[in-house]
Amino acid sequence: MTWPITYEDVVSASRRLDPFLTPTPLRSYSTLDAALGCHVLVKHENHQPTNAFKIRNGLAALTALEPEEKKHGVVAATRGNHGLGLAYAGHMLQIPVTICVPEGNNPEKNEAIRGLGARLVEEGSDYDEAVLVMKRLVASQGLRMIHSTNEPLVIAGAGTLTQEILTQAKRLGESIDAMVVAVGGGSQSVGAMTVIQELAPQIPVYGVQAAGAPAIYESWKRRKPIVLEKADTFADGVATRMTYELTFQALLDGLADFVIVSEEEIAEAVRMMIQTTHNLAEGAGAMGLAGLIRLGQRLAGKTVAIVLSGSNIDRETLAQIYR
């Protein structure tokens, strides 16, 4: 089995994050449980500064750099939340950050990245083209690349949220039967499985992708990487169109199953998350819930952990969801 990080990497990342972040709550809601017919534990990563779990990834990476790398600065490609996390971390640690986003990216994420003092480069038609722009800047300007997925430090950072979930569930007297996790590049899910395999290997982890951006799902089903022409989903945080070297084999080996959800299912999950928890969710942030609904009867009566992974939905998208 090829596994990109160890549990010790997560523990080490957790120690580095400790001075900067407060554990986010793990909560349950009687109204959500009643709607789904199972007991749902919601991890509130929307409470993070930057409103997304990716702050963990950014901080885990920047706190581990060599002094020379810190001085030159870092570059990343993102649809927003990874960039926001890095920009926030760079702001706190005084490390120069350059963020590459595709043209037409979520304007509120762009503004917030700039507001944190990062340099924003808008180029390319989607995430995977922004990655090429990033690679060009690495070559031409000597910046340290912080890939949103293909970076062990990033995956270890994402793993810290599942470490928190297990600790908090124990304190609450909850016994988790399953976890359902959105898959964009795979940092959240592979981070989760790294922790679960060490601490609670009996818990199955289910992956969820958008039907409009199903590259990793399709690759997982065929057990070999495929690349799609486009990624078409309003859940911009998971709008990828290929597999990633560091996470694909782990997803193949580790996921109990993988499902896809339609745009309408994601929209309904956003509305249900808001209605039952009264917390805002972006599309990708409600995908764990959408996947749980899709898994339906298979998880009836179980205690299931999901991650409200982010709430950076823009005004127009939210308006469309309520239209």
Next chain:
Amino acid sequence: MTWPITYEDVVSASRRLDPFLTPTPLRSYSTLDAALGCHVLVKHENHQPTNAFKIRNGLAALTALEPEEKKHGVVAATRGNHGLGLAYAGHMLQIPVTICVPEGNNPEKNEAIRGLGARLVEEGSDYDEAVLVMKRLVASQGLRMIHSTNEPLVIAGAGTLTQEILTQAKRLGESIDAMVVAVGGGSQSVGAMTVIQELAPQIPVYGVQAAGAPAIYESWKRRKPIVLEKADTFADGVATRMTYELTFQALLDGLADFVIVSEEEIAEAVRMMIQTTHNLAEGAGAMGLAGLIRLGQRLAGKTVAIVLSGSNIDRETLAQIYR
């Protein structure tokens, strides 16, 4: 000057809350600052369990009861958040809680109150009629009344959020020039002024009411209590139609000024809060922001603290705001 509580009451409440609550973040957003032309510090009471600051009020009250009162249980009238706070506190402290809401109350708040194990009594046409129901239950069933405003323990609980704001602002190196606070019954604002008069008396506190429920605003302007026939605003958390004995004189003596905002101004503040902070807000929860916008030029360039006091907006109301 008649002041209903002392700063020491707030400090004491804060000590009682400490084992149960984590301080909520105080954050600023470059996008919000840019939109308003001042520097805004947002106190995230939407991060509380129950998604509203009223959990402080409920816990402050229930942790201070006599053993005999705890055994018999408590009763309160509410449009929702006070009831949710008490239900949550009762659940944690194993104290029986009865909540009186008017008929046609926010259904999501009702469900959540029931979900926390409280007894829900739906009777009366508005908040002030639910108060009469509560008084009847006090007389007939010997329950301890926890009034949402006319209760020193409640006001002290609300004061703890401003105590946190001042501590956090100092740590962030921020110097607050003004605070803008929604007025429903007055617990949040009188709690705030109690703390500010002790620790930072140079900070003016501004009150905000809804133009559709302006009883305290009108009373403040005329310097004598008036009662209105109805309270008509989608911001149900501030839909009162009279003054309250324990807070009115303090509001007269303490508020730097008082403004009212229209339904459309509250709706736009909800949208702006969501768009710039990516946190959900209910009508009353965005009223500090609505008041700040209304105060406009008077606070230009200043550092202003506001409270995102709650996010329990129901699905239909949110949909209407985005229609």
